Amino acid sequence: MSVRLSTVAGLAALVAACAPARRPALAPAPAAEPASGVAGDSAALSSVELAARVTALFGTALDPDSAAPAPVDVAGPTWDIDVRSYETHERVAYYVARFTGPSRGWMAERLRRGTRYDPMIRRKLRASGLPEDLAYLALIESGYSPYAYSRVGAAGLWQLMPETARDGGLRVDGWVDERRDPVRSTEAAIRFLRWLDREFGSMYLAVAAYNGGPGRIARGLTRFAHDMEGSTGDGFFTLAAQDYLPRETKEYVPQLIAAALVGKEPARYGIPVRPEPEFAYDSVRVPALTPLASVASASGSSVAEILDLNPHYLRGLVPPGSGATVRVPVGRGDGFADAFAALPADARRGVTRVETKKKQTLADLARATGRSPELLAAFNPGLAYGKKKRLLPGQTVLVPTATVAAAARAMPASPARSARSAAAPLAKGGSEKGGSDKRGSDKGDRQVRARTGTTAATVATARGARRATPSE
Incomplete structure (x- = not known):
């Protein structure tokens, strides 16, 4: 009670100091004996009267029962390394x-x-x-x-x-x-x-x-x-x-x-x-050599969104092998399996396979498939060559589809020529x-x-x- 009355007394003094001189004084409230030894004059204004007076002056009522304002943290940021x-x-x-x-x-x-x-x-x-x-x-x-x-x-x-x-x-x-x-x-x-x-x-x-x-x-x-x-x-x-x-x-x-x-x-x-929005995603599983464009279609996403969440896939499709996990935007993984299975077979195919012929060069193969020599070399790093840079016959060559080729990423040709980080x-x-x-x-x-x-x-x-x- 003493804290409450002290607060009331302080606010009363503040109100008195701020009040206009010509404002008539409020009628004094009946004196009540202080409960904890505080002079009765300090509690001359009741809680209701004080709240009304503060509202008149500042536009906002204060509750004299409320505690002091919460302390403001002025310590500033902290680091967990020694800076x-x-x-x-x-x-x-x-x-x-x-x-x-x-x-x-x-x-x-x-x-x-x-x-x-x-x-x-x-x-x-x-x-x-x-x-x-x-x-x-x-x-x-x-x-x-x-x-x-x-x-x-x-x-x-x-x-x-x-x-x-x-x-x-x-x-x-x-x-x-x-x-x-x-x-x-x-x-x-x-x-x-x-x-x-x-x-x-x-x-x-x-x-x-x-x-x-x-x-x-x-x-x-x-x-x-x-x-x-x-x-x-x-x-x-x-x-x-x-x-x-x-x-x-x-x-x-x-x-x-x-x-x-x-x-x-x-x-x-x-x-x-x-x-920026936090890096977040759902994950789905797809078969080997699945185009990322197919993942985008089945998840209701854009190819750009799928590429952005999967910057580690370099060729516009998941690698050969037993299948792979691909990230899709949050919420787009629901129903993915059914939507992916419903895609046409051609849309789920990332490459076609051709066989090299006698005396054929990589440039010849590029002209025949409509893909650049560089792209074919990237998708087929193990190609064997004979004399005059001719491909050895009988090799299976993976030829990316147009959608896969469009999503393949350009890579630095060599460390010496790559861009500085x-x-x-x-x-x-x-x-x-x-x-x-x-x-x-x-x-x-x-x-x-x-x-x-x-x-x-x-x-x-x-x-x-x-x-x-x-x-x-």
Whole structure:
């Protein structure tokens, strides 16, 4: 009761101070003895009268029985990687200025694209026990683009090299490249990052190893063990201060921290972000060599929608074999099997088969089938040739239908000629992708310590961190 009466008294004083001087005073209410020692004058206005007076002044009645306004959370955002300790670091500050200045448009576009994949990535990171803010690695690596290719052959959201992807359980061949699959590539990248974290016992050393290769980081820790012993904070910054790491790897961790700072608070930096719908889907099963256009027809979707959800299928149809799973928009999987079975047989056929003849070249076959030599070669990578580039006779050649050919994706001809990945914009003093031993391309990742003569205990001592757990 004392709190209630005190509140009433305070509001009464406020009303008295704000009231116009010529407004006649309200008749005093009969005095009542305070129940808890508060002077009777402080409760001169009843609750009803006070509410009416406040309404007259401000247009909104206040309930004197209500508690004080709920506290406003002014703590700001939080991160589960250490960004606050390094936000004033010279290179971190450089990239924050870069992302919010000359590259503001670039950052806004990447953050917009990231809203589609970020929820899925964070769920998987959280389930694995890794920091969720490692999701910003995908921003630095590819700008959240499943279609990104680097000039050294890395691909997808996480810019995995083919060998690393295959080691991580992904399929990479002429039919399917799961590095471009947002879900499967995220799972593979997380497995790799978990192993690196256990190997080095430092999240930022693990991130550096993801970029520069674990062998290079392990050798650096051994070489500069004396310098690492007296270091404080994350061992990466001590190692980066040595004349050892390539520039790209030195810049990689500062880019991640800057991306986390800006990405978590884009409005603070005046960067508008228009969110996209979350990457979500239903799944259906189809026979081998089914055209994606047929999946679109049976699910009531457009071909563009099916291609967008399945960027890992490279040839406009699912690969040969025993069948495959295809993603369709949410809600479109219901009734799919019946609708697919009702399609004409020709609509469900993705290729025709022809047999090569004597003295026939690939160009001859292209003219006969109406498909380009490049397309035929892509669908038939095992074709055998004799003299003068003539096809050996008697070979079965898969010829894609027109709908399949239209949905087939153009692939980089070779790593050397492929487009650079959508990495952080370059500037003087910045980094350029592709110059390092990337994404575990250092062969034999899991034998790093054995090859370099570096034990788990030595690595732990060198980095001044906890003892590393045995590698998987």
